[in-house]
Amino acid sequence: MLCMKRCIFLVLLLLIVSLLPVPLCKDVLAASGTQSQAYSPMADPGAKVQIGSGYYLVYGFDKKPKLGTVIMKVDIFKGDGGKDTSFQVKGDSGMPSMRGAHETGDRAFQLSKKGSYLLPIDIVMPGDWEIRLTILKDGKVFFRGRYNFDI
Numbered sequence: 001m002l003c004m005k006r007c008i009f010l011v012l013l014l015l016i017v018s019l020l021p022v023p024l025c026k027d028v029l030a031a032s033g034t035q036s037q038a039y040s041p042m043a044d045p046g047a048k049v050q051i052g053s054g055y056y057l058v059y060g061f062d063k064k065p066k067l068g069t070v071i072m073k074v075d076i077f078k079g080d081g082g083k084d085t086s087f088q089v090k091g092d093s094g095m096p097s098m099r100g101a102h103e104t105g106d107r108a109f110q111l112s113k114k115g116s117y118l119l120p121i122d123i124v125m126p127g128d129w130e131i132r133l134t135i136l137k138d139g140k141v142f143f144r145g146r147y148n149f150d151i
């Protein structure tokens with residue numbers, strides 16, 4: 001009888017131990033936030049990108065991205081055409097082929113007087129680049145999109 005109890009205890013313990021690492025790994029991956037899959041590819045600079053019912057954004061750069069610093073600009077519009085500045089915009093950038101080497105982590109775009117969201121992006125070497133946008137409304141993620149380009 002004692003042995004039976006011990007066996008059941010051991011089986012339960014094994015089950016718990018074998019199940020634990022899976023959710024832990026998923027949490028760590030989700031927290032790193034650098035997985036491209038979570039970000040949908042966006043249309044090219046200058047084009048309308050739908051970001052949810054009734055809203056779209058248009059993004060661009062102060063010059064064609066090249067080595068050095070470029071300023072990224074994001075304008076968010078309500079369906080009727082007016083700018084909406086009630087969002088929070090964050091940007092992460094890096095090279096997909098060198099994951100983790102140049103990632104800046106999410107940085108906040110600054111709202112300009114003209115109602116545009118601005119963020120300097122440092123392109124530090126030639127190759128494949130990715131900018132990942134996160135748009136929040138009332139502190140909740142509203143949209144995630146990425147722009148991939150080569151320098």
Ligand SMILES: [Cu+2]
Binds near residue numbers: 102
């Ligand atoms: Cu690199």
